[in-house]
Amino acid sequence: MARSRTAGALFALFISAACAAQAELPANYQITLQTDSFPPFNMGPNSKGFARGDDVQGIDADTVRDIFRRAGIAYNLTLRGPWSRLYEQTRQQPAHGLFSVARTPQNAGQFKWVGPLAHHASVLLAPADSGLKFDSLEQAQGYQIGGHANGSVSLFLESQGIATSNSLNDAENLRKLLTGRIDLWAVADPVWRHYARLQGVDESQLRIALSYRSEPLYLALSPDTPDEVVKRLQKALEDVIAEGYAGCSKTPDLCYLIQERGTTLAGGR
Structure with a gap:
């Protein structure tokens, strides 16, 4: 009987502790989630530049919705632009989140982070008939390079002393x-392939002049985000990763974009 009472007391203590952890969040806590068009990671239906809720598509959008559901944290989700405005809102306003964001030495202290959600490669793209092919970024110096304003691909090049002529979206860069x-064109792979299909451009008209960086993508949260929120979301993401390739069941051909996130997660511990 004593053993039964002890087990019951331990169970009650466990439930009490679990409830206390849940109670750490402010009442009616909700995160305003935002992203912009960055296919296939996040995009609107029919390539629209604005979408809300479940209309926001893509492998990162699917993963983010999943981890918020698992973590039991309320949110609202909007896809819009420009990226620079969304970035500043997340950095300066409470209870905001932004994905898919590359974590860099420059911005690491500006947000709280959950990830990685996926990976992409950074490439320099050229017309197929240009003959351009490089072994290093230094060889691209002096060429006119188009980039996405405040995008991680452009920001990395600028950090390496390579100037870019930035547009507000990658569709414009393809036309240029x-x-x-x-x-x-400094762009993420496979993002450029989506815009090529959208504009009726065969991939054979373009060539990768240089692939120079593999980059993980994260959910960035406002710096005032409660640690309990970050902990729950990260735990939910680790559960998703442990289950395998959950997060891209709608697009199995894109699962290679999330295969490395478990390795990156382990390396960051």
Whole structure:
């Protein structure tokens, strides 16, 4: 009987502790989640630049919805632009989140982080008939390079002393590349493939002049985000990763974009 009472007391203590942990969040706590068009990681239906809730598509959007559900944290989700405005809102306003964000030495202290959600490669793209092919970024110096304003691909090049001529979206960069207004397009792979299909451009018209960086993508949260929120979301993501390739069941051909996130997670511990 004593053993039964002891077990009951321990169970009650466990439930009490679990409830206390849940109670750490403010009443009616909700995160305003935002992202912009960055296919196939996040995008609107029919390539629209604005979407809400379940209309926001993509492998990162699917993962983010899943981990918020598992963590029991309320949110609202909007896809819109420009990226620079969303970035500043997340950095300066409470209870905001932004994905898919590359974590860099420059921005690591500006947010709280959950990830990695996925990976992409950074490439320099050229017209197929240009003959351009590089072994290093240094060889691209002096060429007119188009980039996405405040995007991680452009910001990395700038950190390496390589100037970019930035547009507000990558669709414009593809048009510039094909009309000779830029020599190279600094873009994430496979993002460029989506825009090529969208504009009716065969991939054979373009060539990767240099693939120079593999980069993980994260959910960035406002710096005032309660640690309990970060802990719950990260635990939920680790559960998703442990289950395998959950998060891209709708697009199995894109699962290679999340295969490395478990390795990155383990390496960061």
